[in-house]
Amino acid sequence: MxxxxxxxxxxxxxxxxxxxxxxxxxxxxxxxxxxxxxxxxxxxxxxxxxxxxxxxxxxxxxxxxxxxxxxxxxxxxxxxxxxxxxxxxxxxxxxxxxxxxxxxxxxxxxVQSAASPEFDRWADTRLDRWLTDWALRSGKERTARKLAQARGIERLVDLELFSEIRRVEEALKKHSCAEALAWCSENKAALRKVKNPLEFELRLQEFIELARDRKLMEAIAYQKKHLIQWQETHSVQIQQASALLAFTPATAFGPYKRLYDLARWDNLVQSFRLAIYNLSTLPTEPLLYLAMYAGLASLKLPSCYIHETKNVDCPVCDPDLGLLAKEVPFSHHVNSTIVCRLAGKIMDENNFPLAFPKNGHVYSKEALEDMAAINDGTVTCPRTKETCHFTELRKVFIS
Ligand SMILES: [Zn+2]
Structure with missing residues (x-):
């Protein structure tokens, strides 16, 4: 086929x-x-x-x-x-x-067929691209560069873009807005078009830092020069910023304490990254995850998250992949598929399920036959250790 x-x-x-x-x-x-x-x-x-x-x-x-x-x-x-x-x-x-x-x-x-070697090669390159994208987004730039180089895909991944992201973010982590503001000015028109407030947030932060250092005259001048122009969309924040001058960084008063909070710098890193992803039409999550969500959604069952019913052959049952699949919907099965816990095989009319007489646990006929063959006709439930003769097992009908 x-x-x-x-x-x-x-x-x-x-x-x-x-x-x-x-x-x-x-x-x-x-x-x-x-x-x-x-x-x-x-x-x-x-x-x-x-x-x-x-x-x-x-x-x-x-x-x-x-x-x-x-x-x-x-x-x-x-x-x-x-x-x-x-x-x-x-x-x-x-x-x-x-x-x-x-x-x-x-x-x-x-490509004629999804099973052809051409398609395999194409998909391999795609996986390499997505792995590089994942590494770049997770701050593993050296790994990304090595991978891209080894696979000869440097032009197919966005190494330069992420270098720029790292440069600006490192500056923000050192509490400097200059690099991010330069980026905003290079992309002024595009940011305005999508109504992105990053530049205002950066300006506000520079103002807060002046207030923190109690350079009040400078802060007032800065506000006039850089904040007032945002009056139309950010009047509340601008008013709050003016009032901030009356409070020292030691204030315990909620709104002003929050403005002085150094965690705002981490938020700026986040906002910058979202803005640059937005302008580059990059999704906020790694492409690898997006592709995997699709696959995980087709496999995910409620039983994947219950320790007792985990299946060794199911990717969603794996703790790490299960975490990734947390947000995806459960798969929809028109016909239920029952997989044997013992053999990991699908049970159907040829390999039908058999239940233990007392506890009702179900396994496939083939697996139980194999067990009976090496135990003189006796079978044992691996979960409850219930033991019985093969002939005592009840056939279960799948509806
Ligand atoms: Zn599962």
């Missing part, structure tokens, strides 16, 4: 894979575009100025040609610098990364 791979299902997980380099490229393109616009604006002003002066005869010919030369020089510099930046920072490598990723996605569409 050949089954073609479920392309639609596969692609559901792959959006961020294609989007991350695209967003990266777009960002660099925007920054370059802005620089060019700014330079062109300056040139236009200079040109208009020169024309006006020439018309009124306020400029000598020599000075005018000097000014034109300076403008030409500026244009040359601009094209060399901006286009060079675009090439160097993100241009060629990002385009290659994009091409490589899209080609990989396209290649799975030509």
């Amino acid at each position: 050949t089954t073609t791979p479920n392309i639609e299902g596969i692609m559901l997980f792959e959006q961020p894979f294609a989007r991350v380099p695209y967003e990266n490229y777009r960002k660099v393109f925007r920054v370059t575009q802005k620089n060019i616009e700014k330079e062109l604006g300056t040139l236009q002003t200079a040109a208009a100025d020169l024309v006006r002066k020439a018309q009124t005869g306020a400029v000598a010919q020599e000075d005018a040609s000097k000014a034109v030369e300076a403008m030409l020089k500026r244009t040359e510099n601009l094209s060399a610098r901006c286009l060079g930046d675009l090439q160097k920072n993100a241009g060629t490598p990002t385009l290659e990364v994009m091409r490589e990723r899209l080609e990989l996605l396209a290649s799975v569409e030509s």
Whole structure:
């Protein structure tokens, strides 16, 4: 039997894979575009100025040609610098990364069978990518880099993005907002579009730190410069911040004690990470987990969480995977499948279940037959040690 791979299902997980380099490229393109616009604006002003002066005869010919030369020089510099930046920072490598990723996605569409070696190879690469993603998200950057290098998938995983995340987060952990604020300013438009308040939170924290050091005049100036502009959406927090100046960090008064709480820095780390995931269209949980949830949901049964009824062959019964499956729904079985605890095999009409006469525990016919064969026809329930002759067992009918 050949089954073609479920392309639609596969692609559901792959959006961020294609989007991350695209967003990266777009960002660099925007920054370059802005620089060019700014330079062109300056040139236009200079040109208009020169024309006006020439018309009124306020400029000598020599000075005018000097000014034109300076403008030409500026244009040359601009094209060399901006286009060079675009090439160097993100241009060629990002385009290659994009091409490589899209080609990989396209290649799975030509795979004929989910059982073919081509698909196995494709799925192996995907697993390597997801393992790297998991390692990157869990702060195991060296492991991630080693894995990516060993498998030759450096362009297929987001090593650079997570380097940036680590750099900003390390600064936040050292109680510096500067790096995170720089990131916000690079992504100002995108953050505003999704109404992300990270920048306000960072500004508020810098204000709190001034209040903590009792630099009250500086704090007031900072508030005017950086907080007031958020008045429309954050008026309550801004009012609270103003009142904070009246309290020292030793205050026991609830709202102000909470503002001075150093745990706010940990929240900033969290908020930053959510914001950068959001802009990169990365899910908040590792892709590996998302893929596993789907599988776990198809296996999970209430019995997986009861010590007595755990099945050695069931992944959800494993304590670690069971924890991961905590939030996924139970599987829905139209027909019940009963698995023998002794043999781990599915019981059906050929290998039907047999119950012990007193305690009613059920095992498969095959397993009990094997047990009876080596014990002169006697069988013992492994859970209660009840013993009886094989012929005393009752047949159980599956409905
Ligand atoms: Zn289970």
